Amino acid sequence: MGDGPPSLWEWIARNWDTGRVGSIRDLLGDHLLMSLVPIVLGLALALPLGLASVRWRWLYQPTAGIFNVIYALPSLPLFMLLISVTGLSPITVIVPLTFYAMAVLIPAVVDGIGSVPPHVRQSAVAMGFTPLRRLVQIELPIAAPVVIAGLRVVAVSSISLVSVGALIGEGGLGMLFTRAYQNPFLPPVVVGIVLIVALALIADGLLLLAQRLLTPWVRARGAS
Amino acid sequence: MDRLSLEAPTGEITVFVGPSGCGKTTSLRMINRMIDATEGRILLDGEPVQDIDPPTLRRGIGYVIQQAGLFPHRKILDNVATVPYLLGWDRRKARDRAMELLERVGLDPGLAGRYPFQLSGGQQQRVGVARALAADPPVLLMDEPFSAVDPVVRTSLQDELLRLQSELNKTIVFVTHDIDEAIKLGDQVAVLRVGGKLAQLAAPKTLLSEPADDFVREFLGRDRGIRRLQFVSTEGLRLRTDLPAPEGAGTFVFGTDSLRTALDAALLSPSGTAVAVDERGEVVGVATREALDEALAEAAHG
Amino acid sequence: MNWLIDFFGDPARWTGFDGIPVRLLEHLEFSALALALAMLVAVPIGLLIGHTGRGGVLVVVSANLARALPTLGLLVLFVLLLGTASIWPVIIPLVLLAVPPILVNTFEGIRGVDPELRDAAYGMGLRGGQVLGRVLVPVALPLILLGLRLSAIQVVATTTVAAYTGLGGLGRFVIDGFATKDYASVVGGSVLIVLFALVVQIAFTLAQRVTVSPGVSQRLKTR
Numbered sequence: 001m002g003d004g005p006p007s008l009w010e011w012i013a014r015n016w017d018t019g020r021v022g023s024i025r026d027l028l029g030d031h032l033l034m035s036l037v038p039i040v041l042g043l044a045l046a047l048p049l050g051l052a053s054v055r056w057r058w059l060y061q062p063t064a065g066i067f068n069v070i071y072a073l074p075s076l077p078l079f080m081l082l083i084s085v086t087g088l089s090p091i092t093v094i095v096p097l098t099f100y101a102m103a104v105l106i107p108a109v110v111d112g113i114g115s116v117p118p119h120v121r122q123s124a125v126a127m128g129f130t131p132l133r134r135l136v137q138i139e140l141p142i143a144a145p146v147v148i149a150g151l152r153v154v155a156v157s158s159i160s161l162v163s164v165g166a167l168i169g170e171g172g173l174g175m176l177f178t179r180a181y182q183n184p185f186l187p188p189v190v191v192g193i194v195l196i197v198a199l200a201l202i203a204d205g206l207l208l209l210a211q212r213l214l215t216p217w218v219r220a221r222g223a224s
Numbered sequence: 225m226d227r228l229s230l231e232a233p234t235g236e237i238t239v240f241v242g243p244s245g246c247g248k249t250t251s252l253r254m255i256n257r258m259i260d261a262t263e264g265r266i267l268l269d270g271e272p273v274q275d276i277d278p279p280t281l282r283r284g285i286g287y288v289i290q291q292a293g294l295f296p297h298r299k300i301l302d303n304v305a306t307v308p309y310l311l312g313w314d315r316r317k318a319r320d321r322a323m324e325l326l327e328r329v330g331l332d333p334g335l336a337g338r339y340p341f342q343l344s345g346g347q348q349q350r351v352g353v354a355r356a357l358a359a360d361p362p363v364l365l366m367d368e369p370f371s372a373v374d375p376v377v378r379t380s381l382q383d384e385l386l387r388l389q390s391e392l393n394k395t396i397v398f399v400t401h402d403i404d405e406a407i408k409l410g411d412q413v414a415v416l417r418v419g420g421k422l423a424q425l426a427a428p429k430t431l432l433s434e435p436a437d438d439f440v441r442e443f444l445g446r447d448r449g450i451r452r453l454q455f456v457s458t459e460g461l462r463l464r465t466d467l468p469a470p471e472g473a474g475t476f477v478f479g480t481d482s483l484r485t486a487l488d489a490a491l492l493s494p495s496g497t498a499v500a501v502d503e504r505g506e507v508v509g510v511a512t513r514e515a516l517d518e519a520l521a522e523a524a525h526g
Numbered sequence: 527m528n529w530l531i532d533f534f535g536d537p538a539r540w541t542g543f544d545g546i547p548v549r550l551l552e553h554l555e556f557s558a559l560a561l562a563l564a565m566l567v568a569v570p571i572g573l574l575i576g577h578t579g580r581g582g583v584l585v586v587v588s589a590n591l592a593r594a595l596p597t598l599g600l601l602v603l604f605v606l607l608l609g610t611a612s613i614w615p616v617i618i619p620l621v622l623l624a625v626p627p628i629l630v631n632t633f634e635g636i637r638g639v640d641p642e643l644r645d646a647a648y649g650m651g652l653r654g655g656q657v658l659g660r661v662l663v664p665v666a667l668p669l670i671l672l673g674l675r676l677s678a679i680q681v682v683a684t685t686t687v688a689a690y691t692g693l694g695g696l697g698r699f700v701i702d703g704f705a706t707k708d709y710a711s712v713v714g715g716s717v718l719i720v721l722f723a724l725v726v727q728i729a730f731t732l733a734q735r736v737t738v739s740p741g742v743s744q745r746l747k748t749r
Contacts, residue, residue: 160594161596193603282648296739340741
């Protein structure tokens with residue numbers, strides 16, 4: 001073994017935590033930051049925009065239209081165009097990913113609120129709920145499964161998309177891919193792919209769990 | 225399905241009625257082999273349906289279902305012409321036939337170029353009937369065709385079906401869970417119980433007067449005595465011609481309307497008597513309570 | 527802005543093997559090739575699974591997995607494993623990533639057709655293939671086309687990234703420019719890619735208008 005290139009496990013052990021920038025652990029941290037911020041920020045922005053689109057129907061078509069167009073734009077040119085504004089920083093990756101997240105989540109919020117049966121909404125009105133209480137206590141809980149389904153799509157695709165940022169030097173675990181390509185060597189690619197898919201599946205699983213806990217009635221109905 | 229054996233006479237309407245889970249729809253769908261029977265035989269004009277290739281069989285049997293099942297991507301005219309197209313008819317002939325049927329089921333020919341979503345539920349259901357009749361099949365299967373429309377539309381669709389049937393004389397098998405619909409439409413009614421057993425097969429009148437057992441009696445509901453009167457003619461009613469027609473009295477068409485209609489007219493009149501009129505609406509006499517009472521007594525015994 | 531003028535105003539950018547027309551055609555060629563191959567695989571399988579109702583789990587799992595796979599990683603992996611002697615080590619991952627959106631939406635589209643409609647079609651004597659071709663596909667077409675559109679978005683983006691592993695196309699302006707600090711090339715190339723993606727979007731929207739029956743899209747107003 002001694003003279004040949006290191007095996008997969010040797011390579012991992014040697015690079016896991018070198019104490020310097022670019023260790024696997026370091027990249028993992030970057031990756032989490034750059035994928036979590038767009039998910040959270042996307043939700044925080046999509047919620048009011050989606051609710052506004054439900055309240056004022058005319059707002060929905062143009063909003064959805066704009067985000068549909070943004071969603072169709074490849075990430076790499078967006079990163080490149082943003083560099084002149086935000087420089088070479090994680091923000092350059094975070095901004096487009098946040099827009100993609102909003103493109104998925106705004107329709108999810110609108111559809112989710114739309115999934116509230118009219119008779120449920122009307123009986124809430126009839127019982128004297130104020131609009132805000134009705135939103136928080138009735139409509140949002142009923143919309144939750146649809147919104148969380150959107151969130152799962154957003155989480156998984158954000159986590160995998162961050163790696164494209166490696167092409168501008170801000171890719172989290174994606175840096176392993178450019179490193180492997182420049183110095184042709186397989187282990188970093190394999191580790192990168194496995195870690196990213198694992199992160200995505202964990203995020204997906206956690207969101208699924210959250211949905212089960214937050215909306216137990218959905219599962220109960222599905223089981224019967 | 226459990227040893228269900230019955231015959232649907234040519235040119236008549238046979239209604240399958242029963243609670244949900246009685247297998248009435250399953251029985252219907254066995255006829256055009258949408259479901260295959262595990263055992264037993266179904267004969268169509270003496271030929272076992274099991275021997276006929278299902279698509280060929282189905283093209284010769286009209287099929288109408290609850291939500292009409294119109295093809296949303298095709299215009300009304302092309303929806304109606306579906307089976308003629310399948311049978312390889314000339315395009316123009318198929319379309320002419322479809323136009324003729326649209327009028328026949330009481331639809332405005334101007335709807336021919338519309339898409340299904342532009343029509344009301346009742347209109348869609350009429351298109352469904354027209355589509356089933358397009359290739360002039362001798363047999364028509366109708367699976368709760370009118371149960372998704374509101375009561376007013378349902379009544380008019382039922383009347384329309386009876387009118388069509390008086391012209392076309394198709395062999396119709398009709399499934400419903402609504403006993404009133406069964407009694408109104410059926411020449412014979414098959415009451416099925418849960419598990420697919422035939423509880424009774426009889427003409428509606430017989431069903432009301434002689435229910436076979438408690439299940440049928442309960443299924444028919446409480447006021448079957450009154451309902452039975454709709455099968456008793458007013459022909460035998462003794463009319464008084466010496467009395468003036470009272471103000472505001474209800475009327476019935478003598479000889480055509482049933483005793484139930486006459487009784488209803490009397491009950492709604494301030495005078496308690498019903499006025500008999502002929503087809504043109506001319507007064508032919510007055511049915512007093514005594515006369516109605518006599519007729520009721522006769523009906524109860526006969 | 528100056529970068530854009532530098533880029534599009536320079537006559538040298540418009541000629542040669544690395545000029546704008548050639549790169550544009552390459553981008554179109556690779557994207558169209560990958561999309562066509564993906565369609566060839568995904569549409570028949572999606573129709574079959576949707577029509578028979580068997581194998582739905584496979585579709586859902588493949589879709590989730592495909593979304594989680596990092597495109598850049600997959601491209602580098604294939605190139606390291608298969609070399610760069612031909613374009614196939616790059617085209618294969620492009621196709622792999624393009625398949626799931628088409629597969630899922632075709633499957634969901636066919637499976638989601640109102641069962642009453644399927645019932646009516648069989649009841650009138652259409653054969654299995656006729657039910658699929660004359661009823662299910664036209665009714666499911668909006669979703670099938672959505673799948674194709676999402677897949678095209680994916681392919682255009684991945685083709686851009688694939689320039690990193692040596693594939694031609696518009697991505698080269700961006701990636702080579704970034705490496706050589708030629709920012710006119712980076713910005714000009716980015717704008718070209720964005721325009722390309724927009725044109726693809728518009729093309730799909732138009733295709734949808736033309737092919738989907740007004741009875742399905744319910745675009746007509748009832749007079």
